[in-house]
Amino acid sequence: xxxxxxxxxxxxxxxxxxxxxxxxxxxxxxxxxxxxxxxxxxxxxxxxxxxxxxxxxxxxxxxxxxxxxxxxxxxxxxxxxxxxxxxxxxxxxxxxxxxxxxxxxxxxxxxxxxxxxxxxxxxxxxxxxxxxxxxxxxxxxxxxxxxxxxxxxxxxxxxxxxxxxxxxxxxxxxxxxxxxxxxxxxxxxxxxxxxxxxxxxxxxxxxxxxxxxxxxxxxxxxxxxxxxxxxxxxxxxxxxxxxxxxxxxxxxxxxxxxxxxxxxxxxxxxxxxxxxxxxxxxxxxxxxxxxxxxxxxxxxxxxxxxxxxxxxxxxxxxxxxxxxxxxxxxxxxxxxxxxxxxxxxxxxxxxxxxxxxxxxxxxxxxxxxxxxxxxxxxxxxxxxxxxxxxxxxxxxxxxxxxxxxxxxxxxxxxxxxxxxxxxxxxxxxxxxxxxxxxxxxxxxxxxxxxxxxxxxxxxxxxxxxxxxxxxxxxxxxxxxxxxxxxxxxxxxxxxxxxxxxxxxxxxxxxxxxxxxxxxxxxxxxxxxxxxxxxxxxxxxxxxxxxxxxxxxxxxxxxxxxxxxxxxxxxxxxxxxxxxxxxxxxxxxxxxxxxxxxxxxxxxxxxxxxxxxxxxxxxxxxxxxxxxxxxxxxxxxxxxxxxxxxxxxxxxxxxxxxxxxxxxxxxxxxxxxxxxxxxxxxxxxxxxxxxxxxxxxxxxxxxxxxxxxxxxxxxxxxxxxxxxxxxxxxxxxxxxxxxxxxxxxxxxxxxxxxxxxxxxxxxxxxxxxxxxxxxxxxxxx
Numbered sequence: 001x002x003x004x005x006x007x008x009x010x011x012x013x014x015x016x017x018x019x020x021x022x023x024x025x026x027x028x029x030x031x032x033x034x035x036x037x038x039x040x041x042x043x044x045x046x047x048x049x050x051x052x053x054x055x056x057x058x059x060x061x062x063x064x065x066x067x068x069x070x071x072x073x074x075x076x077x078x079x080x081x082x083x084x085x086x087x088x089x090x091x092x093x094x095x096x097x098x099x100x101x102x103x104x105x106x107x108x109x110x111x112x113x114x115x116x117x118x119x120x121x122x123x124x125x126x127x128x129x130x131x132x133x134x135x136x137x138x139x140x141x142x143x144x145x146x147x148x149x150x151x152x153x154x155x156x157x158x159x160x161x162x163x164x165x166x167x168x169x170x171x172x173x174x175x176x177x178x179x180x181x182x183x184x185x186x187x188x189x190x191x192x193x194x195x196x197x198x199x200x201x202x203x204x205x206x207x208x209x210x211x212x213x214x215x216x217x218x219x220x221x222x223x224x225x226x227x228x229x230x231x232x233x234x235x236x237x238x239x240x241x242x243x244x245x246x247x248x249x250x251x252x253x254x255x256x257x258x259x260x261x262x263x264x265x266x267x268x269x270x271x272x273x274x275x276x277x278x279x280x281x282x283x284x285x286x287x288x289x290x291x292x293x294x295x296x297x298x299x300x301x302x303x304x305x306x307x308x309x310x311x312x313x314x315x316x317x318x319x320x321x322x323x324x325x326x327x328x329x330x331x332x333x334x335x336x337x338x339x340x341x342x343x344x345x346x347x348x349x350x351x352x353x354x355x356x357x358x359x360x361x362x363x364x365x366x367x368x369x370x371x372x373x374x375x376x377x378x379x380x381x382x383x384x385x386x387x388x389x390x391x392x393x394x395x396x397x398x399x400x401x402x403x404x405x406x407x408x409x410x411x412x413x414x415x416x417x418x419x420x421x422x423x424x425x426x427x428x429x430x431x432x433x434x435x436x437x438x439x440x441x442x443x444x445x446x447x448x449x450x451x452x453x454x455x456x457x458x459x460x461x462x463x464x465x466x467x468x469x470x471x472x473x474x475x476x477x478x479x480x481x482x483x484x485x486x487x488x489x490x491x492x493x494x495x496x497x498x499x500x501x502x503x504x505x506x507x508x509x510x511x512x513x514x515x516x517x518x519x520x521x522x523x524x525x526x527x528x529x530x531x532x533x534x535x536x537x538x539x540x541x542x543x544x545x546x547x548x549x550x551x552x553x554x555x556x557x558x559x560x561x562x563x564x565x566x567x568x569x570x571x572x573x574x575x576x577x578x579x580x581x582x583x584x585x586x587x588x589x590x591x592x593x594x595x596x597x598x599x600x601x602x603x604x605x606x607x608x609x610x611x612x613x614x615x616x617x618x619x620x621x622x623x624x625x626x627x628x629x630x631x632x633x634x635x636x637x638x639x640x641x642x643x644x645x646x647x648x649x650x651x652x653x654x655x656x657x658x659x660x661x662x663x664x665x666x667x668x669x670x671x672x673x674x675x676x677x678x679x680x681x682x683x684x685x686x687x688x689x690x691x692x693x694x695x696x697x698x699x700x701x702x703x704x705x706x707x708x709x710x711x712x713x714x715x716x717x718x719x720x721x722x723x724x725x726x727x728x729x730x731x732x733x734x735x736x737x738x739x740x741x742x743x744x745x746x747x748x749x750x751x752x753x754x755x756x757x758x759x760x761x762x763x764x765x766x767x768x769x770x771x772x773x774x775x776x777x778x779x780x
Contacts, residue, residue, distance in 0.1 A: 008070060011091055012038035015077050018087065027080040034080075038073050060107050067095045067111045075118040083126035092119055181325040184212050188329060192336040201336055202234035205329050209310055210236040213322055217288065217311040220333065221248060221256055223304055230256055230306055237311075239286065246282065253277050256307050259295040263304070265323050268293045270315055283311065291315045294323065296330040298337070305337050353427040355405055356412035364426035364434055368485040371438045376481025378439075383446035385435040386492035387453065387474040390504040392431035395468065403463050404431075410461050411470065418456040419449055433472075434489070443478060443509055450474045450507040471505035478509070491515070525577050527563065532586060536562050539594055540763035543772050544615065544734060544756045547748045550776035554613040554647065555602075556756065557595040558763045559587070579621050588622040589631050596639035596646065598766050602773060603641065612773055615647040617679065623650065623665065632672055643673030649700070651679050670695040680736070681722075696731060701752070703737025709746035716750060723751035 016035035019028045071092065078088035092115050099111035188208060192201055206218040219235035229247040232238065238246075251257045255277050259266045271279050271291055283290055290311040298305040308330040310318075318326075351363035359367070371382045389411065396404040408431065415433055416425050424436040437449050453472065460467035475496025479488045491510040494517070499508040508514075531537055537559065544554035561569040578584040599614035606612070622628060636643050648669065670676060678699035701719060709716050719735075726733045735747040738757030747755055760777045 008041065009039060011070070011074065011094065012036070012041075014091075015088065025081075030080050031077050034073060034077050041069075060104065064099075064107050064110055067099055068114055070095045071111070071114050071118055075122060078122050079126045083122045086122075089119060089122055181212060181321065184208055185325065185328045185332070189332050192332050196336075198337055198340050199234070202333065205308070205333055206234050206236045209308075209326065209329060212325070213310060215310045215312045215316075217283070217290065217309075217313075219309050220298070220306060221250075221309060222306040223250065223260065233306070237288070248280055248282055254280065255293065255295055256309065259297050259307050260304050263297050263299065265297075265327060266295045267318050267323070269317065288313065292318065294318045294326060296323075296326045298330045298334045300334055300338050300341070305334060308333065356409055356427050358412050358416075358433075359424060359426040361426065361428045361434075364424060364428070364436065365485045365489070367424050368436055368488065371436060372479055372481050372483060372485065372488070374481075375438070375479065379480075380438075381440050381442075381478055381480050382488075383435075383437040383440050383443075383449070384477050384479070384488050384492045385437065385446065385450055385453070385474050385507075386428075386477075386489065386496045387433050387435075387472045388496065388500075389431040390471045390473055390500075392470075395463070399464055407461055407463060407468070407470065411457065414456040414459075415453055418452040423449070434492070440478075443476075446476050446478060446509070447507070450476060454505060454507070473499040473504060474507035475499055476507060476509045521577060524574060525581055525583075528561070528574055528578060528581075528583055531561055531563075532583075532590060536564070537587065537590065538562060538765070539591065539598070540765055541769055542756060542763040543761050543777065544613075544754055545760050545777050547744075547753055547755055551610075552612060552772055552775075552777060553610070553754065554615050555599070555769065556615040556649070557591060557617075559591055560763075575619075579619055582621065584619050584621045585625055588619065588625075589635075592616055592631060593635045593638065596635040596641055598769075599645065600639040600641045602769060603645070605770065606773060609773070611642060611645050613645040613647055613675075614641075615649055615677070617649045628665070629668055629672065632669070632674065636672070636674075644675065647675045647677050647697070649677045649679040652681070666695050677732075677734075698732030698734065699726070700734040700736050700756070701747075703757075706735050706737050706743050706747060709743060709750070716746070719747070719750045719752070727751065 012035045016032055016039065019031040019035060022028060074088055074091045074095070078086040078092075081088055083089075095111055095115065099108045188205065191204065196204075202220045206220060209215070210218040215237075217235070217237035219238065220233050221230035222233040224231045224247065229250045232243055232246045232248065235243050248254070248256060250260060252261055255266055255268065258277055268274050269292060271289075271293070279290070288311075291314055293309065293311040295310075296308040298308055308326060310326065351360055351366075352358070353360045368382075368384065374380070375382050389407075392404065392407075395407055408427070411433070412425070412427065415435065419425060419435055419437065422438060426434045426436075428434055435449065435453070437446060440446055453474065457470050457472055460469050462468075473496055475492045475494065475498070477488050477491035477495060483491075491514070494514050495508040495510040498514060499506045502508070538561075539557045540560050541555040541557055543552040544556060545551070546553045559571050559575070561571075561574055563569050575584070578587055595614050595616050599612065603611045618628075625631075632646075632648075636646065666676060675697035676695060678694070678696055680702045681699040701722070705715050705719055707715075709719065723733050732754060733752045734754035734756060735743075735752045736756050738744050738747065738755045738759040740759060743757075744755060744759055761772060764772070
């Protein structure tokens with residue numbers, strides 16, 4: 001606006017100066033008056049409220065009126081002078097140029113037309129001559145065309161700037177929307193990572209999408225193949241009673257089915273013109289005639305979980321940003337659902353036995369704890385039946401572990417069929433199973449369950465196309481709610497142990513007598529743990545005598561416990577407890593080191609005699625110990641004895657407790673230089689065949705063979721056959737349990753090379769051994 005005001009002022013001043021300079025010409029007073037009027041109008045125009053004028057819709061009308069007033073002023077001055085020959089006519093270019101630079105094309109055309117009309121009036125109406133007026137008109141026309149072009153260029157530029165400004169505003173608005181959507185996605189993702197429940201997460205997802213996209217309906221549809229459709233698992237804009245109950249179609253003719261089939265987002269711009277699939281009747285029945293909608297697949301690793309749907313009652317466009325936002329929410333839901341599925345599967349697997357699909361030990365103990373709590377409140381009773389299969393190891397050894405697993409998998413449903421539907425059957429490991437029977441009235445109810453289990457196992461099992469019969473020993477404990485799960489299981493285990501001692505296929509109920517025995521065993525175990533630390537263990541030795549010259553060639557180390565209250569205790573009272581509790585490992589290492597140390601002392605005291613050997617018994621637990629070889633090497637090295645003078649005695653049960661691992665370990669023991677002897681030969685699954693296969697130096701006949709060795713007896717025939725076989729194999733045979741001269745004479749005649757028993761000596765403490773060495777032993 002300042003430019004137009006200054007232009008008006010300069011034109012007025014120039015007209016005034018021209019009028020004064022040519023005062024002698026006609027009409028100069030009028031020209032000067034017009035110039036003064038124009039000059040006075042300039043500051044008056046400046047006082048107008050231009051900010052309001054510029055912002056109003058009539059600003060072009062004001063500007064055009066101003067330009068037309070300038071044209072009229074210039075035309076009047078030129079007409080008073082000499083028409084088109086007047087210098088004033090040249091000033092008509094100024095309003096035209098101003099309009100071309102400032103006005104839109106339509107207003108510029110109006111100003112140009114007015115300028116041409118005024119110039120034509122000056123040239124042909126007032127005067128000025130045809131040649132001059134024609135040339136002026138041509139020049140004015142050229143200037144007008146140039147002005148038109150400039151005005152058009154300015155208009156195009158203004159439109160482009162307006163378009164750019166609108167695009168920038170739209171981009172800014174889109175950026176704001178995207179930023180808001182990204183914040184919502186990030187917040188929802190944090191909620192999902194926080195471990196929110198999937199139902200709560202779905203409910204929050206539909207609320208968030210409905211709020212962010214301003215849609216009336218949003219929902220999560222869960223694929224339910226068994227129902228043949230999709231269940232509404234969360235929704236906004238639908239009746240609350242529909243959530244979790246209503247099912248929508250999932251066939252190919254529906255939008256949801258199409259989305260699941262393609263695995264891609266599906267957009268409906270207008271349901272009135274949609275021809276790919278039909279509108280859902282469910283929404284129409286609810287009085288919700290939707291116009292636009294979108295669906296996103298919720299994908300899982302094993303297949304789609306369902307779809308995320310939004311519907312608008314009004315016609316609207318779902319932009320690419322909206323689709324990305326919806327897919328991001330659907331992906332977060334899919335990841336959360338997949339994570340929950342994995343967690344549920346892991347939790348299930350952690351509490352389930354993989355072989356039998358039964359609950360495992362952890363889940364059983366948890367259920368037992370709940371059952372005891374309920375029994376305490378109801379003043380009822382529960383029973384635990386703890387059972388294992390009799391001689392299951394024979395199946396593994398004869399048919400292999402795969403057959404054993406097959407048998408366990410077949411036993412599980414038999415047990416389940418024998419119990420009540422409310423009872424819990426679990427596999428504890430190996431061939432051990434447990435049954436929890438709740439709400440029992442008396443011991444008889446538990447006994448009936450045990451009898452049904454026994455009856456269910458009576459039918460044969462087919463393994464490797466052969467029939468096998470299986471029985472189970474069962475221990476029963478009864479609880480009234482005051483016990484802990486561990487205590488009740490311990491009682492059932494004690495009863496099971498008692499049942500197995502009494503024979504196969506039976507059951508025992510835990511009673512007070514058993515409780516007393518269990519308490520005694522626990523006390524003995526606790527005392528035994530302290531015995532090794534307090535130095536209460538000691539070794540006694542029983543000589544092994546050569547039947548050729550009666551010399552003592554070997555001493556068998558026998559463990560004793562000098563209990564501070566009970567006095568000297570033999571191994572029968574505590575060895576089984578030591579093996580069950582793994583205390584046998586540190587005790588066995590102590591026995592080995594102590595025996596080697598004392599044997600070394602005796603050997604050094606009799607350097608001129610053949611070194612006396614030392615025999616140490618190894619249990620199954622010790623033989624399976626990975627540190628056994630290192631322990632033997634250490635004992636030999638610390639004592640300094642010749643490895644050949646150390647003899648390790650193993651029972652048949654020990655050798656075949658875990659035959660594969662045992663047979664692999666025996667050669668390594670033999671390579672240390674020690675001798676291996678089979679103890680108590682004839683008490684287990686005796687086989688002369690494995691005497692040839694095992695790296696043995698000899699074996700000891702069990703005392704059961706020497707108790708009745710009358711000439712011609714079956715025992716005598718067996719001993720003779722065994723000794724002859726041993727001689728052929730280069731094995732030494734020692735007869736145990738020699739208590740009478742006739743037994744000694746019998747085993748000597750039958751070919752045994754060594755003997756051991758009370759006939760020669762009872763086990764004696766280390767102080768009595770020097771008196772036994774170097775002499776000939778024929779009697780006690």
